[in-house]
Structures are given as C-alpha cells and as structure tokens.
Amino acid sequence: xxxxxxxxxxxxxxxxxxxxxxxxxxxxxxxxxxxxxxxxxxxxxxxxxxxxxxxxxxxxxxxxxxxxxxxxxxxxxxxxxxxxxxxxxxxxxxxxxxxxxxxxxxxxxxxxxxxxxxxxxxxxxxxxxxxxxxxxxxxxxxxxxxxxxxxxxxxxxxxxxxxxxxxxxxxxxxxxxxxxxxxxxxxxxxxxxxxxxxxxxxxxxxxxxxxxxxxxxxxxxxxxxxxxxxxxxxxxxxxxxxxxxxxxxxxxxxxxxxxxxxxxxxxxxxxxxxxxxxxxxxxxxxxxxxxxxxxxxxxxxxxxxxxxxxxxxxxxxxxxxxxxxxxxxxxxxxxxxxxxxxxxxxxxxxxxxxxxxxxxxxxxxxxxxxxxxxxxxxxxxxxxxxxxxxxxxxxxxxxxxxxxxxxxxxxxxxxxxxxxxxxxxxxxxxxxxxxxxxxxxxxxxxxxxxxxxxxxxxxxxxxxxxx
Amino acid sequence: xxxxxxxxxxxxxxxxxxxxxxxxxxxxxxxxxxxxxxxxxxxxxxxxxxxxxxxxxxxxxxxxxxxxxxxxxxxxxxxxxxxxxxxxxxxxxxxxxxxxxxxxxxxxxxxxxxxxxxxxxxxxxxxxxxxxxxxxxxxxxxxxxxxxxxxxxxxxxxxxxxxxxxxxxxxxxxxxxxxxxxxxxxxxxxxxxxxxxxxxxxxxxxxxxxxxxxxxxxxxxxxxxxxxxxxxxxxxxxxxxxxxxxxxxxxxxxxxxxxxxxxxxxxxxxxxxxxxxxxxxxxxxxxxxxxxxxxxxxxxxxxxxxxxxxxxxxxxxxxxxxxxxxxxxxxxxxxxxxxxxxxxxxxxxxxxxxxxxxxxxxxxxxxxxxxxxxxxxxxxxxxxxxxxxxxxxxxxxxxxxxxxxxxxxxxxxxxxxxxxxxxxxxxxxxxxxxxxxxxxxxxxxxxxxxxxxxxxxxxxxxxxxxxxxxxxx
Numbered sequence: 001x002x003x004x005x006x007x008x009x010x011x012x013x014x015x016x017x018x019x020x021x022x023x024x025x026x027x028x029x030x031x032x033x034x035x036x037x038x039x040x041x042x043x044x045x046x047x048x049x050x051x052x053x054x055x056x057x058x059x060x061x062x063x064x065x066x067x068x069x070x071x072x073x074x075x076x077x078x079x080x081x082x083x084x085x086x087x088x089x090x091x092x093x094x095x096x097x098x099x100x101x102x103x104x105x106x107x108x109x110x111x112x113x114x115x116x117x118x119x120x121x122x123x124x125x126x127x128x129x130x131x132x133x134x135x136x137x138x139x140x141x142x143x144x145x146x147x148x149x150x151x152x153x154x155x156x157x158x159x160x161x162x163x164x165x166x167x168x169x170x171x172x173x174x175x176x177x178x179x180x181x182x183x184x185x186x187x188x189x190x191x192x193x194x195x196x197x198x199x200x201x202x203x204x205x206x207x208x209x210x211x212x213x214x215x216x217x218x219x220x221x222x223x224x225x226x227x228x229x230x231x232x233x234x235x236x237x238x239x240x241x242x243x244x245x246x247x248x249x250x251x252x253x254x255x256x257x258x259x260x261x262x263x264x265x266x267x268x269x270x271x272x273x274x275x276x277x278x279x280x281x282x283x284x285x286x287x288x289x290x291x292x293x294x295x296x297x298x299x300x301x302x303x304x305x306x307x308x309x310x311x312x313x314x315x316x317x318x319x320x321x322x323x324x325x326x327x328x329x330x331x332x333x334x335x336x337x338x339x340x341x342x343x344x345x346x347x348x349x350x351x352x353x354x355x356x357x358x359x360x361x362x363x364x365x366x367x368x369x370x371x372x373x374x375x376x377x378x379x380x381x382x383x384x385x386x387x388x389x390x391x392x393x394x395x396x397x398x399x400x401x402x403x404x405x406x407x408x409x410x411x412x413x414x415x416x417x418x419x420x421x422x423x424x425x426x427x428x429x430x431x432x433x434x435x436x437x438x439x440x441x442x443x444x445x446x447x448x449x450x451x452x453x454x455x456x457x458x459x460x461x462x463x464x465x466x467x
Numbered sequence: 468x469x470x471x472x473x474x475x476x477x478x479x480x481x482x483x484x485x486x487x488x489x490x491x492x493x494x495x496x497x498x499x500x501x502x503x504x505x506x507x508x509x510x511x512x513x514x515x516x517x518x519x520x521x522x523x524x525x526x527x528x529x530x531x532x533x534x535x536x537x538x539x540x541x542x543x544x545x546x547x548x549x550x551x552x553x554x555x556x557x558x559x560x561x562x563x564x565x566x567x568x569x570x571x572x573x574x575x576x577x578x579x580x581x582x583x584x585x586x587x588x589x590x591x592x593x594x595x596x597x598x599x600x601x602x603x604x605x606x607x608x609x610x611x612x613x614x615x616x617x618x619x620x621x622x623x624x625x626x627x628x629x630x631x632x633x634x635x636x637x638x639x640x641x642x643x644x645x646x647x648x649x650x651x652x653x654x655x656x657x658x659x660x661x662x663x664x665x666x667x668x669x670x671x672x673x674x675x676x677x678x679x680x681x682x683x684x685x686x687x688x689x690x691x692x693x694x695x696x697x698x699x700x701x702x703x704x705x706x707x708x709x710x711x712x713x714x715x716x717x718x719x720x721x722x723x724x725x726x727x728x729x730x731x732x733x734x735x736x737x738x739x740x741x742x743x744x745x746x747x748x749x750x751x752x753x754x755x756x757x758x759x760x761x762x763x764x765x766x767x768x769x770x771x772x773x774x775x776x777x778x779x780x781x782x783x784x785x786x787x788x789x790x791x792x793x794x795x796x797x798x799x800x801x802x803x804x805x806x807x808x809x810x811x812x813x814x815x816x817x818x819x820x821x822x823x824x825x826x827x828x829x830x831x832x833x834x835x836x837x838x839x840x841x842x843x844x845x846x847x848x849x850x851x852x853x854x855x856x857x858x859x860x861x862x863x864x865x866x867x868x869x870x871x872x873x874x875x876x877x878x879x880x881x882x883x884x885x886x887x888x889x890x891x892x893x894x895x896x897x898x899x900x901x902x903x904x905x906x907x908x909x910x911x912x913x914x915x916x917x918x919x920x921x922x923x924x925x926x927x928x929x930x931x932x933x934x935x936x937x938x939x940x
Binding site: 106172175176179180181182183184229230233234236237238240241244381385388392407408409410412414416419420421422423430431433434435437438449450451461462464467 | 482
C-alpha cells in the first residue's frame with residue numbers, strides 16, 4: 001500500500017508527533033532527500049544532535065528506520081519524511097541506496113503479518129489527525145515578565161557559580177587527601193571515593209567535573225595494574241588544573257575561559273553556538289575518519305564522529321552526540337569514508353575540535369581513499385604539544401601522520417617514525433596487529449600523551465578501519 | 468625532603484603519599500618556584516604530570532623482527548569482504564556451520580586468502596577453518612608454528628609431512644591412486660612422529676587403493692597403542708583376502724543368517740539375520756551392523772552363502788537389517804552398483820544409516836570416494852518424511868564438501884518441501900550443492916521466507932562470486 005496522509009495518521013503515535021513533524025517540513029532542514037525509484041526513500045534531517053538523523057523508509061509497506069533516540073515509533077522525523085514524500089513538498093533526488101540504508105534493509109525482517117499490527121491502546125481515544133494540527137501561535141512578548149525571568153536566571157547563575165566554587169574547593173581538598181594517602185593504592189579505594197566526590201560535585205552543579213571523576217575507576221581498571229597510579233595521577237592533575245583555572249577564569253583568555261566553563265559543566269546550547277558570530281566556522285568537504293562509541297558512567301552513549309577537511313590546513317573536528325543507553329537506539333552512525341558537504345561551527349576553545357553542523361548540504365560516499373595525513377609523526381606531535389600548552393587538561397588529540405610503521409616489541413605495538421615510537425592502545429592490539437605486516441601507513445588516531453588509539457590507516461592493502 | 472625535585476621524584480613521593488613522605492621542595496623541575504608561591508602537593512602533581520606528558524613515553528630498545536609473511540594467494544575480491552564478515556560473525560551467524568564451511572572450502576578451492584585486516588574480526592572463523600584458510604593464529608608474542616610449508620605450495624614427497632593433518636591425509640589418499648607403494652612407504656616413515664589423530668587419518672588414507680601389498684605394514688600396526696588407530700587397522704585388514712580376519716567375520720555372520728524359502732507356487736529363497744540378544748536399540752543395531760558387515764566384502768559374503776550377489780539381494784529383500792548390513796559390506800568392497808541397487812530398491816533411506824556411524828568408519832576419506840558413495844547411496848528421489856535439519860547437517864558434515872549434482876538437487880528439493888523449513892536445514896542443503904546448481908538454488912531461495920533462506924542465499928551468492936573471481940574495476 002502506497003503512502004498517504006491517511007496512512008501517516010494511522011501510523012502516528014499521537015497528535016503531538018504529527019504537530020512536531022509538521023515543523024520539520026521545511027526542505028532547508030533536509031540536506032539529503034533521495035529515492036531509488038522503487039519505493040525506497042531516505043533522508044537526513046538536522047535535529048538537536050550534533051549529527052543529522054538518518055531516516056529510511058519503504059513506501060510499499062511503510063517500513064521505517066530513524067537514528068534518533070526518540071521512543072515514539074514512528075518518530076517525528078519519520079512522519080515528516082513520509083509527509084514530505086506523500087505531498088511532494090520537496091524534490092527527492094534519484095540515487096542508489098547508501099551503505100547505511102542497505103545495512104538497514106539487510107537487517108529488516110520484512111513487514112509484520114497483518115494480524116500482528118499494534119492496536120491502539122484506547123480505541124475510544126481520538127486518533128491523531130493532520131487536519132487537527134494547528135500552527136503554533138507566536139508568543140506574546142511581555143517585556144516585564146521577560147525582565148523578571150532574566151533577573152531570576154541571573155540569580156540562578158550567580159548561585160550556581162558559588163556552588164561550583166564550593167564544589168571545586170571540596171574537590172581540591174579531596175585530591176590533597178588522596179595524595180596524602182598515596183596514589184599507589186588509589187585504585188583499591190577509587191570506586192567508593194570517586195563516587196562520593198562525584199555526588200558532591202553533582203550537588204555543586206559541576207556536572208563536567210563529576211563525570212570526569214566518576215569515569216576514573218573504570219579508566220583505571222582498563223589498564224594494567226602497574227600503570228594505574230600514573231593514570232590516576234593524570235586524571236587528578238587534570239581535575240586540579242580545571243578547578244584552578246575555573247577559580248581564576250576572569251584572568252584567562254576568552255577561548256580558555258569558555259573551554260574551562262564547559263569542562264566544569266556549563267553547557268553551551270546549539271542555538272547559542274549558532275548565534276555567536278565570533279566563533280570559528282569552517283566550510284567545506286568533511287571526510288568521516290572514524291566513529292567512536294562508548295557508554296559513560298551516567299548511562300549515556302557518547303558517540304564521537306571525527307572529521308577532517310581539506311581546507312584550513314586539514315582541520316579536524318569532532319561531532320559528539322549523547323544517547324540514552326536505555327533507549328536502545330543504535331545511534332546516528334556515520335561511516336568512515338563518507339563525505340559531508342557542510343559548514344561547521346566550533347565550540348570556543350584554544351584547541352577548537354568539538355563542533356556542530358551549521359549548514360549541511362549533502363552526504364556522499366568518498367570516491368577515493370583518505371590522503372589527509374600530510375604531516376610527519378614528528379610534526380603531528382609538535383602540533384599536539386602546542387595544543388597541550390594552550391589547554392593543559394587536553395584529553396585526546398587527533399594525530400594524522402605519514403609515513404608511519406607499526407612495529408611490535410614484546411606484547412605491545414608501536415607507531416614508529418624515525419626515533420619516535422608511540423605505544424598503541426593495548427585494547428586495539430588484536431585489530432591493529434595486521435598493520436605490522438604492511439610497510440608504511442598513513443595513520444589517524446587519538447593521542448593522549450600515553451598511548452595512541454589507532455582509528456584509520458591507509459595502506460597498500462587498502463583502508464584499515466578500527467572495529 | 469630537600470634539594471631540587473624532578474617530576475619523577477615528585478610522582479615517586481606522591482605514590483607513597485605525602486603522609487609518609489612529605490614534599491618540601493626547594494625547587495621544582497630544576498627551575499625553582501617563585502618565593503611564596505603555592506607548593507601544595509596537588510600543584511606539584513599537576514606540574515610533574517605536565518612535564519612528563521611533554522616527554523614522550525620511552526621507546527623500546529629493540530623491536531621484534533617481523534618475519535614478512537609471504538602469501539602468494541590473491542586476496543578475496545573486495546566486494547566479498549563485507550559479505551563474508553556478515554556471514555560468519557555476529558549474532559545468529561555461526562563461524563562453523565555448513566555455510567561457513569562451504570565458504571572456507573570455496574576460498575581454498577579457488578586459491579583465495581582472507582584480507583589480513585579482516586582476520587581479527589574473523590578470528591573464530593579463521594581458527595575453525597585454519598586448515599582450509601591457511602591461517603595459523605598465534606597469540607601476541609607467541610612464536611609462529613615451525614615448518615617451511617605454506618598453504619599455497621604444492622605438496623610433494625619432500626614437504627607433505629609439514630602440512631596440516633587433513634592435507635596430509637588427502638595427499639596420501641591421492642598418491643595411493645597413482646603410486647600406492649610410494650604412498651605406503653611415506654606413511655610408514657612418518658607414522659612414528661605423528662600423534663594418534665594424525666595416525667588415524669593416515670591409516671584411513673591407506674584405504675584408497677588397498678591391496679595385499681599393504682598387509683605387512685598393516686599387520687605391524689595392528690598393535691598400535693591408540694584404540695582408534697588399532698580399530699582402523701583391523702578394519703583395513705579385514706578387507707584384505709587371506710588375512711583370516713575377514714573369514715572369521717564371515718563365519719560369525721553365517722551363523723546368524725538363516726536361509727529359508729517362501730511362496731507356495733513359486734518358491735523364493737529368503738535370508739534372515741538374527742541379531743545378538745544384547746543389541747536392542749536402533750542405534751546399537753546400526754553400530755553392530757557396521758562393525759560386523761563393514762569389514763567384509765559383499766562378494767565374499769555371497770560366495771560364503773553360495774549365492775550370486777543378485778540372488779543374495781533378492782533373498783534378503785524382506786529383512787531390512789540384513790539388507791542394511793549388505794549395503795555396508797558393498798561399501799567396504801566399493802561395489803557401488805550393489806549399493807545403488809539397494810538404495811534404489813528396497814532401502815531408499817540406507818544413506819541415513821551410513822551417517823550414523825560416519826563415512827570414515829568405512830574408510831571413505833577422499834572426496835572422490837565420498838562422491839562415489841553419495842552417487843550410489845542417495846537416490847535421485849528422496850523420501851521427504853525423513854529429511855530434517857539434523858540429517859542434512861550430518862550429511863554435509865560427512866561429505867565435507869558438495870554432493871554430486873543429482874543428489875544435491877534431490878536433497879535441496881526435499882529440504883524446500885519439508886514441513887519444518889529452518890535456516891539450518893536450507894543452509895546445509897544449499898551448502899551441499901556443487902557450483903553447477905548454485906544459480907538455480909539462489910533463485911529458489913529468493914522465493915522462500917527470508918528468515919529461513921537469507922543465510923543460505925548469502926552463502927550461495929558468495930560461492931558464486933568466488934567462482935567468478937575479481938570483477939574488473
């Protein structure tokens with residue numbers, strides 16, 4: 001059965017979803033709208049996340065898939081795509097399905113049997129109706145109320161500043177206590193002690209610092225026992241530096257001040273980012289180099305999409321999305337080798353890496369391999385040293401270098417060039433080992449000063465992508 | 468603590484704890500701090516960590532010399548890499564079922580190797596089929612297995628002993644068909660160095676082209692310390708005339724076979740087999756028949772009964788057990804016409820019984836012999852009622868490859884018409900299909916429910932593409 005407005009009304013989980021979908025019917029919000037001429041339609045919609053959501057649907061049986069974390073099925077993005085398709089509200093470019101659409105088709109079990117269709121919970125309740133969707137009325141401006149609200153927000157901000165400073169003082173005392181007891185046995189008491197401090201920092205509304213501290217026990221137990229004291233030392237030193245910088249933020253340069261406020265827990269909304277004309281913006285063709293996906297202690301999946309463009313000296317960028325683990329969504333995974341034609345705006349920082357898409361024109365699969373590693377390993381490390389000087393609590397930094405040789409010494413692997421040998425992350429060992437059999441590679445990875453997490457390599461045998 | 472502190476010295480002190488080892492620096496990092504500046508342990512920690520970060524981790528003095536792995540086989544076509552990964556990894560995609568084995572065999576047959584970058588992801592698959600894929604997986608830091616033989620090299624009398632057990636056995640079995648004496652000499656020289664499981668494979672391989680010339684060697688091996696090897700030797704000896712073992716076995720069977728006759732107007736000779744009283748279950752019955760009849764030839768049995776082969780078959784027609792036993796003895800003698808007569812006559816499901824004991828019990832070790840057995844034992848029309856996923860999977864495991872086309876079509880058709888179509892059944896049935904029938908198999912699978920046919924369809928697509936070879940870019 002072909003799509004129709006009536007079908008969309010039947011599928012919509014509630015009236016609010018239809019209303020939300022209607023707001024997405026602007027073609028400018030859809031950098032990609034394509035079909036294969038045989039009833040398979042797909043598109044990308046810029047939502048509130050860093051990366052656009054990807055939606056695919058089959059017209060014949062109204063099958064659909066969206067990468068957004070919504071728990072409504074179908075979500076507003078899917079409803080909007082169906083709506084646009086039905087009403088032909090935007091042109092759909094003919095094309096061959098990209099890999100992410102094929103992956104979905106491969107996993108699909110096909111349409112559910114007619115009897116298995118979910119029934120409305122309450123048949124007496126009114127069904128969602130497109131006709132009933134009303135336009136939002138423009139909010140009535142009330143200068144007095146707005147002034148009161150702004151004053152309230154200012155008071156809240158001031159209270160939070162005080163709370164954070166108190167929390168940082170508690171954290172510094174905690175670090176001093178830990179150093180008094182010694183870092184050698186820190187791993188044994190980390191789980192309990194870090195949880196206690198993290199709660200204290202949450203109460204102090206310093207969520208960024210709380211996340212750092214609560215992630216520390218897991219980070220310790222990921223490394224061999226003999227390395228744990230040093231890992232703990234680095235983490236505590238970074239937390240101390242952030243705390244110190246925050247308490248002296250008024251004397252810091254603007255980008256560093258903005259960075260440290262984000263590190264402590266002040267969020268910068270997407271709207272604020274887009275509105276700030278002073279921030280770094282880079283427009284061009286962005287290649288997806290790698291996608292990292294990890295679950296944080298706060299039960300959020302953190303998805304990092306690392307990009308590089310050929311303009312601005314091969315600028316790197318990372319789009320970071322957070323998805324609730326409980327939602328079970330697969331997340332919005334771009335695939336290494338895809339190209340985004342987009343403009344990115346970077347979060348303020350002396351080392352601007354995290355970004356948001358401001359204008360997304362299209363996504364396509366790259367026709368050629370990655371050739372972005374124009375630096376030697378020595379020069380790439382120099383860039384990291386500069387970045388570390390500018391931002392002393394820098395966690396990981398993108399390194400792209402060529403030529404690099406992967407060599408083994410005992411049970412560890414190293415990325416080598418000349419006299420430099422960077423240890424590769426032990427967790428990547430099994431996957432990386434085949435690289436030691438090829439001569440020289442162009443390597444992209446994340447360097448944290450202790451080990452390099454390899455993510456992409458271009459070799460004579462083709463591209464190697466971290467699993 | 469006094470004097471200038473280095474970052475390492477600071478961290479050493481902080482490891483022990485400032486409670487035990489107070490930090491009282493006169494200077495930090497060799498440069499000194501401003502008078503009155505903050506020298507709290509936390510600040511010293513931050514400074515020391517920053518200093519250590521700028522100094523890169525120490526490089527090892529010596530790197531392992533990586534022995535360049537020479538593998539002259541072409542890498543699997545690029546478009547097949549994700550398909551193979553999809554077939555044998557992830558939930559519900561076992562690395563060791565019929566589909567995985569068929570792909571491994573096809574890679575071997577067409578001389579392909581896996582892409583080195585895929586091997587970590589395909590580690591389980593590579594480990595299960597290392598014999599076919601030519602991959603010896605070693606853990607980090609472990610020395611690779613010794614031996615100068617590589618999977619792509621042709622085996623000969625000088626290097627065959629370095630190959631994997633399956634390849635050794637196949638080499639000997641093939642050589643037996645062209646130069647039985649040379650193969651025997653090679654086995655005799657190598658046996659003392661092999662473990663029991665390899666000895667068993669090599670003894671079974673001697674079953675190809677068996678002759679009385681092998682008798683001295685087999686008699687010398689009859690006392691092997693491994694029971695499995697000993698049984699295999701006795702089985703081969705029983706196939707040789709004049710060893711005494713076969714005669715004794717025939718005499719024992721004659722005491723259990725009762726001649727008789729039926730019919731009023733036209734008398735017809737009958738033969739009835741009396742089973743031992745302690746053999747009760749169906750499984751035990753098949754095992755006893757295989758042991759008793761699998762070591763003798765059917766011609767010798769007919770001779771002992773003073774009948775022609777045809778007359779013996781006719782007389783045993785009404786006794787399914789005896790007919791099954793005669794089928795085993797026909798297989799032991801490689802008398803395929805007699806086995807085919809039984810399968811197409813009174814016992815079309817006789818191949819089920821062979822699968823219970825395993826084809827190796829009858830010395831069917833080479834692909835050629837297994838295909839000859841299949842041509843004879845599996846009729847072109849199969850009784851649908853007996854075909855299920857267990858039986859077809861067992862057939863695939865026993866064949867260790869494909870069936871002849873006619874038999875493969877029959878099995879596949881029976882599988883598609885089964886009342887309980889499952890992914891495992893269709894996959895095993897499709898994996899038995901030789902290349903000539905894969906196109907029609909893929910077309911049939913496309914018509915079946917995807918949840919049952921998807922895996923088999925993917926496997927068929929991979930097998931067809933492996934045969935086609937790389938596509939021009």
